[in-house]
Amino acid sequence: MGSRVLRGQRRLLSITKWKRTIDGVAWRGQTSSFSAGSGGRIESRVLDHLKKHYFEASKMQPPPKINPPKPFAVIKGSLDSSGPVLSRNYNQEEIKITVSRLADLGETDNGDDSNEENINQLFLIVVIAKGDKGPALQFLCDLYPDAMGIQSVSLTERENLSIRTMFLPKGYQGPDFRDLDRELQKAFRIYLEERGINEELFPFLQAWLYVKEHRHLMRWLKTVGTFISNQTVPGSS
Known part of the structure; x- marks a missing residue:
């Protein structure tokens, strides 16, 4: 497997690690659409970090295209x-x-x-x-x-x-x-x-997993961000 694929995978794994552990550091930036309450500030911080990781992940270069060994x-x-x-x-x-x-x-x-x-x-x-x-x-x-x-x-x-x-x-x-x-x-x-x-x-399965993990990560970042940014709570009306 080429070093380019391994470098990309290390970057992907370093990005996904933050999903499992959210620390208490002070995050920068606020989202103006939220209220001044503590709940709004926390949501704003989460969204800022989601956006940051989304754009970082979107810049990652996919590995070179590899075909599976024939006749698979x-x-x-x-x-x-x-x-x-x-x-x-x-x-x-x-x-x-x-x-x-x-x-x-x-x-x-x-x-x-x-x-x-x-x-x-x-x-x-x-x-x-x-x-x-x-x-x-x-x-x-x-x-x-x-x-x-x-x-x-x-x-x-x-x-x-x-x-x-x-x-x-x-x-x-x-x-x-x-x-x-x-x-x-x-x-x-x-x-x-x-x-x-x-x-x-x-080589093929390694590259295929990289593409799958990256696709799932991008989808996860987007759908979680969409959920948090929606201020309408179902059943609250």
């Missing part, structure tokens, strides 16, 4: 959903890949969100289905710039295939992958490799 294709609408990002067919199989950051799932021990190591750790849900019905094979994987590891392998009903149900699984989810015979572990890695699921996916 981007699923339409994936930037605005929490579902799969990539899909492809392999013989009679349909393969879909969902991606997120390990840090977003609480899977890392380091609490510093700006740490480059956290930026370079992705989490994949790989689903391999055959036909229109029946269970699907699900792999939970860690993805890095130069490696990919498997966490677990399970046969899962299709209605349970999502990030939400992954944390509340139904039925037996298979053994800890580390407890499997080494030869079987190797065979599963080759199984995924034959389907193009390896570290070569990292």
